[in-house]
Amino acid sequence: MSTARARSLTHEDPAGVDLQTALEALADPVRRMILQDLAAHDDWTRACGTFDLPVTKATRSHHFAVLRAAGLIEQRDDGPRRLNRIRRPEFDQAFPGLLAAVLDVSGR
Template sequence: MPDDSGHPALEEMEIGAIFAALADPIRRKVVLALAARPDTIRHCSSFELPVTKATRTHHFRVLRESGLIRQVDLGNSRTNALRLAELQQRFPGLVDLLMAEAAAASGLVAAEPVS
């Protein structure tokens, strides 16, 4: 059962929900930005996304409910962090695969694994 903020427990993370969340290019952009700097915590507004505030909220809710990110409510804003350790435990290699795919799509050399 998800916690009070809607984060699924490790054993509740489902690959289908994660793939559905990652299917959207805006959500994938958020995950890749967090994966590029896994020790970073960012506010929702720090991501330059070409959508309205309501749509931005929806995208972050999907990411949170799938288990990809952890959000902390700070009153009038929220912080976001990639659930890297949990993702690596539940789905080993998933984040590295995302990073490699993004690097290949942009014509760059694949980044070092975030493991």
């Protein structure tokens, strides 16, 4: 499927992300909520609109874009839904232990 919507998705390789960008993405509590939710579910089972977040739809879209730009998530379109997965293996290779530490700490 090659729609304009799907072509608008850009995914940063975690290996090309600098530590500052990764830390800034992980610093926001709403983005940590997204990551915690994704970590609790199988890949590609959570659509963007199904997250219970205390922000507007536009702000939600911004948070997902920041997570993509930091190499933390990958998204794909499935009809009208945009599904998500954490890029844990790729991110862990670039930043060993960082994601696990953040998910563990933010869950307390």
